[in-house]
Amino acid sequence: MRFSLYRYDPESSEAPHQQAYVLDDLSPDDMLLDALLRLREIDETLGFRRSCGEGVCGSDAMNINGRNGLACITRLGELTEPVVIRPLPGMPVIRDLVVDMGNFHHQYQRVEPWLQADAPPPDREQAQTPDERERLDGLTECILCGCCSAACPSYWWNPERFLGPAALLQAARFIEDSRDTATAARLEQLDDAYKLFRCHTIMNCSDVCPKGLNPTEAIGRIRRRMLGRHV
Ligand code: SF4
Ligand code: SF4
Ligand code: FES
Structure with a gap:
């Protein structure tokens, strides 16, 4: 071969x-x-x-x-x-x-990809309903390979200002998490001409994801949340 x-x-x-x-x-x-x-x-x-x-x-x-x-x-x-x-x-x-994936990881860090909650951590697990857990399907499986961001023209052109599909999928993962209480702050942080809105819905990201995830849809969910529509 x-x-x-x-x-x-x-x-x-x-x-x-x-x-x-x-x-x-x-x-x-x-x-x-x-x-x-x-x-x-x-x-x-x-x-x-x-x-x-x-x-x-x-x-x-x-x-x-x-x-x-x-x-x-x-x-x-x-x-x-x-x-x-x-x-x-x-x-x-x-x-x-x-x-060099330094910028890719930096953009990931910028979405603060960890659970933020006002209440002190419980002694045991923090329960979710099956519906609440289901909202995270398609968001938690990301392996941060970078295939999506490296296929995104908006990320090529503005790698420092546009967060890119992988980081935005992770942002959606925490915005959608019923246990996270920083939703309003997360949405406000993303409401920026570049960080999120440089996505032009070209869908290269979703076409290439080897885990079958759909960053375009995740970005759409964040946008709808910003407009106050729960999806
Ligand atoms: S291509 Fe898929 S698995 Fe890889 S970073 Fe992007 S969303 Fe995550
Ligand atoms: S849909 Fe958005 S994030 Fe995905 S490749 Fe296109 S511009 Fe990039
Ligand atoms: S070697 Fe780990 S994903 Fe391919």
Whole structure:
């Protein structure tokens, strides 16, 4: 199978380029991460991140044949050749497929992604009704892989001012949580021409999310909350 991988070494004078590789004895059921690990046996200078290998940690997000995804859950049989692998778009490249996610994590931090409640913590769990818990479905499963924000043109153009779909999905996760009492402050904090309203509903984010989440819909829920409509 033929591969074309983005290569960049900041310590080399060589310009960034695509490098061709060929691997034999692959099965269509092998994952792209399996192929990358084999390529690294051939070329130990190849840089990429990975950890769990099961679509849980989110660390091996990359651009695969023009679409952001996780190498560990992308079957080779689904890919056309040559398989063109590039780093996540819109994020500074540190080396090869490794990008600097500092701004992405900073935007995540800005939505204060932790439960804020006026009352002191209970001795045991803080109960929710099944309906209240259901409102968090589709929001708590995010693995912060960055595929969505790295597919969003608004985030590419304003990465410091627009929070991006991943951070906004997390904002929605706490706004929707019945146990969180900071809802009004959270909504006020997001009511800004850039932080939230740079989203133009292009939906690239929801198209690429490897967990099947829908950041566009989550952003819509925040907007409707701002308008005072409970959805
Ligand atoms: S919403 Fe999906 S694509 Fe975006 S960071 Fe979370 S898991 Fe990744
Ligand atoms: S819907 Fe909004 S957040 Fe998602 S890709 Fe489009 S502009 Fe970005
Ligand atoms: S290696 Fe953890 S999500 Fe792919």
